[in-house]
Amino acid sequence: MTAGIPRLRRFAMSLTGNMADADDLVQDTVERALRNLHQWQPDTKLESWMFRIAQNLWIDAVRARKVRAQVAADPLDDDDVSVDGARAMEAKLTFADTARALQELPEEQRVVVSLVLIEGVAYREAAEILNVPIGTVTSRLARAREALALRVFGKENMP
């Protein structure tokens, strides 16, 4: 319990993949939590409630970003490709393999990995945070794990 905000930050970092976005997300989460205090049930864990807020805000942000990207995309303009290539390379060089592999997962799988494997949240609690059945948690987790192990350890090392 003593590490609540640092944990929220770690969770945000694993969702967003970079410190700046993570801190923006934590800031928004804390602000929203303060505004929506009346929705918090004091008999439930504050941390879980804030994880839930954080993940909802993040999913909203990702959706908004995708819409913006679609609107902005110009099929005739190929110049950006090289820039993106360089950027991707840079990202590869600065980001640990495992963290990068996590970023490549679909959002819905990544959030389950973040909660269960990094934050150590129980399946049931993860299901409550994400508002999905527990079976959805275990199946997303299984798919995510397989994909992660493949990327991190390599095909030849799969048992």
Added chain:
Amino acid sequence: MTISDETLMAFVDGELSAEEMSRVEAVLRQQPELEAVVEQQRALRHELHASFDSIMNAPLPNALRHTAMNAPVSLQWRFRRALQSLFAPRALIWTGIPAAALACGVVVGVLLDGGNSLMGTSGNSLVARGSLAAALNQQLASAQATQGPQIGISFRDKTGRYCRTFNASNVAGVACRDAASWNIAALSESPKEPTGAYATAGSAMPDLVRNAVQGMIAGNPLDAAAEKQARDQGWKAQ
């Protein structure tokens, strides 16, 4: 005997009952290829932690700290306390500190400070002890000690009790005088020592302590004469 993938993963995640655990363990002993899957998943968890754990010790952004610490006083105190406890050990342990909060680092740190206990528990509350209790009893704000706990301001709270702010060791707080002892009403990590040439020792007051005082105070802080008189009369509530 076979084990489903989901059961195996639940085993790795510690989600199985003791009975199921031992069943899986028995199967793993006979099937090294399953054991390898388990090992790999443990390694994966380890890798993920290695990638993200460093953030746990990174300093919090000031904007974030400011937002949480300056949440309106009107917020339900339970929420406020819970939120602030999330920031521990740097943050405040709020009013009427329950014994359960002793698990929190800041209080334990104070209790163990140099083996010279500044606070202790009395029933369900945290009370001043030792040099802190002595300073609260005797020290006048006008005669600052150069060593040990320092007193900031003295005031009366809305129930008529005398309360005093203090800096001691690495914490700052507010203590209020009950019949027998000084109850710690608010406690926070001390801000960094002011370094300016005109900074007065002991003058630094964390926002949380200032907010606590604002929420508690009735009227104005005591002036030097009133403070001395209150002390000489044993800080009896009026």
